[in-house]
Structures are given as C-alpha cells and as structure tokens.
Amino acid sequence: xxxxxxxxxxxxxxxxxxxxxxxxxxxxxxxxxxxxxxxxxxxxxxxxxxxxxxxxxxxxxxxxxxxxxxxxxxxxxxxxxxxxxxxxxxxxxxxxxxxxxxxxxxxxxxxxxxxxxxxxxxxxxxxx
Numbered sequence: 502x503x504x505x506x507x508x509x510x511x512x513x514x515x516x517x518x519x520x521x522x523x524x525x526x527x528x529x530x531x532x533x534x535x536x537x538x539x540x541x542x543x544x545x546x547x548x549x550x551x552x553x554x555x556x557x558x559x560x561x562x563x564x565x566x567x568x569x570x571x572x573x574x575x576x577x578x579x580x581x582x583x584x585x586x587x588x589x590x591x592x593x594x595x596x597x598x599x600x601x602x603x604x605x606x607x608x609x610x611x612x613x614x615x616x617x618x619x620x621x622x623x624x625x626x627x628x629x
Contacts, residue, residue: 502529502530502531502534502625503530503595503596504529504530504618504621504622504625505530505596505618506618507618508596508618509572509612509615509616509617510529510572510615510616510617510618510620510621510624511554511570511572511615511616512616512624513532513569513570514528514529514531514532514535515527515528515529515532515557515569515570515571515572516528516529516572516596517572517573517615519573519606519609519612522605522606522609523578523603523604523605523606524572524573524575524603524604524606525600525602525603526557526569526571526572526600526601526602526603526604527591527595527596527599527600527601528560528569528591528595528599528601529595529621530595530596531625532567532595533591533592533595533599536560536562536564536565536567537562537563537564538562538563538589538592539560539561539562539588539589539591539592540561540562540563540588541560541561541588542558542559542560542561542584542585542588542591542601543558543559543560543561544558544580544581544582544584544585544601544602545557545558545577545580545601545602546577547577547578547579547580548576548577548578549576549577550575550576551571551574551575551576551577551604552571552574553571553572553573553574553608553611553614554570554571555570555571556568556569556570556571557569557570557571557577557601557602558601558602560588560591569601571604572615573604573606573607573608573609573611573612573615574606574607574608574611575604575605575606575607575608576604576605576607577602577603577604578603578604578605579602579603580601580602580603581598581599581600581601581602583598584599584601
C-alpha cells in the first residue's frame with residue numbers, strides 16, 4: 502500500500518492535507534484498492550458545511566458504493582470537477598489528481614482525532 506507522508510488519515514481511510522486554514526480531502530490508496538475501479542463520484546456542493554465524520558460525498562465502484570466522511574469540520578470551497586468526467590483518477594492518482602474537495606477549516610484542533618502516516622500504517626497492519 503502506498504501511504505503518503507505529510508497527510509493525516511481516518512480509520513475510514515480518508516486522507517486530508519492541511520495547508521493553513523484550508524485542507525484537501527481524498528481517499529487513501531488502501532480505500533481505492535478495496536473499492537476497485539471507481540465509476541462515479543458524487544461531489545459535495547460548494548458552500549456545504551460539514552462536520553467531522555459526517556458524509557462528505559459518495560463514491561461508486563464496480564464492487565460497491567461507499568460514503569466518504571469528512572476528516573475535519575469546515576465549509577467546502579472547491580471540488581475536483583475532473584472527477585465528473587474521469588472518476589478513475591482516484592484509482593490512478595489518489596493522492597494527487599484524485600482529490601475530492603477542498604475545505605475551509607472550522608476547527609483545526611480536530612486534527613488531534615486523526616492519524617499521521619506512521620500511525621495509519623500501523624493501523625492498516627491490524628486489518629490484515
């Protein structure tokens with residue numbers, strides 16, 4: 502599994518890259534492997550207020566549909582429109598071109614509830 506350093510992770514296999522009071526959200530390499538070929542991404546609406554652990558979006562794959570949960574609370578300020586035409590970007594570039602949304606953070610202190618890359622890697626070992 503590819504785990505990107507410098508990101509934070511949830512037990513639901515979502516990642517978040519924090520840059521000041523904004524953060525980019527996507528799903529981990531582990532999650533995209535588990536889902537298989539991604540066929541559709543329901544992007545959140547711009548301006549949507551989200552709370553930590555609430556549903557941010559939904560991803561459909563050849564295997565299943567899965568809710569994506571917000572790693573941190575905030576307001577959606579940007580979405581990855583490229584996923585409308587090319588949802589498989591999540592499979593091919595999950596940490597770069599396959600991001601889902603950018604959120605303006607309400608409570609950066611919620612980061613304490615997340616795992617850094619090392620802790621996430623340890624967590625994945627418990628799932629094997």
